[in-house]
Amino acid sequence: MTRCLDCGAERETDQCPTCGLTSAAAEVMLRRRLVRRTALFLVGAIIFVPASQVFPPLEEDGILIFVGVLFFLVLGLGLWMVNRANHGREIEVIKRVYFGLLPVPWILAALLFINGKFDAAPPRPETVSVVGKFSMPGFLRTERLVVTSWRQGRAVERLQVSRDDYGRFRPGDSVIVEVQSGVVGIPWVYAVYRP
Numbered sequence: 001m002t003r004c005l006d007c008g009a010e011r012e013t014d015q016c017p018t019c020g021l022t023s024a025a026a027e028v029m030l031r032r033r034l035v036r037r038t039a040l041f042l043v044g045a046i047i048f049v050p051a052s053q054v055f056p057p058l059e060e061d062g063i064l065i066f067v068g069v070l071f072f073l074v075l076g077l078g079l080w081m082v083n084r085a086n087h088g089r090e091i092e093v094i095k096r097v098y099f100g101l102l103p104v105p106w107i108l109a110a111l112l113f114i115n116g117k118f119d120a121a122p123p124r125p126e127t128v129s130v131v132g133k134f135s136m137p138g139f140l141r142t143e144r145l146v147v148t149s150w151r152q153g154r155a156v157e158r159l160q161v162s163r164d165d166y167g168r169f170r171p172g173d174s175v176i177v178e179v180q181s182g183v184v185g186i187p188w189v190y191a192v193y194r195p
C-alpha cells in the first residue's frame with residue numbers, strides 16, 4: 001500500500017483514484033509545491049527579524065531563538081522528507097507536519113504586528129537602571145541594554161535599543177522604559193529614554 005505523493009490518498013495502481021495523477025506526475029507536483037512553499041517560509045523567516053522590531057516584544061531574544069530553532073527544524077524535516085521520498089518510503093505524516101510549520105514565521109510576525117499596532121492603552125513607565133549592555137555584529141545586528149527588571153521573579157530585562165541610545169547609555173544610568181501590555185498579551189517596549 002502506497003500513498004499518492006500529491007493528495008495523500010491510498011492507491012494500489014500507478015494512477016491515483018482521488019486526484020487522477022500518476023505517481024511520476026504526483027512527484028512533480030509535490031516537488032513544485034515544496035519549492036514554492038519552502039521559498040515562502042525562508043522569506044518569512046528572514047523578514048521576521050526586522051518585522052519583530054517594529055513593536056519590539058520584551059521577550060524578543062526568546063522569540064528569536066524559537067524562530068531560529070524552527071528554521072533548522074523545518075530544513076532538517078524537509079531534507080528527511082525528500083530523502084525518504086527518493087527511497088520510495090512513506091512520507092505522509094512528515095509532509096503534513098512540514099507544510100503545517102511553514103506559515104509559522106508569517107503568523108508570528110502578524111501576531112507581533114497586531115499586538116503593537118492596535119495597542120491603544122497608554123504606556124506604563126518603569127524606572128530601571130542599566131547593569132550592562134552587549135551588541136552582536138553581523139547580519140542580525142543587535143544592540144541590547146541589560147537593565148534591572150520590574151517584573152516579579154526576574155533579575156534583568158534585555159531591551160533592544162537604537163545604535164545611538166546604545167552609545168549614550170552606560171552601566172549605572174537610570175532609564176525609563178515605557179512598556180505596553182499588547183493587544184494579544186505579549187508585552188512590548190514603546191520607548192527607552194533618560195529621566
Ligand SMILES: [Zn+2]
Pocket residue numbers: 004005006007008009016017018019020021026
Ligand atoms: Zn492523488
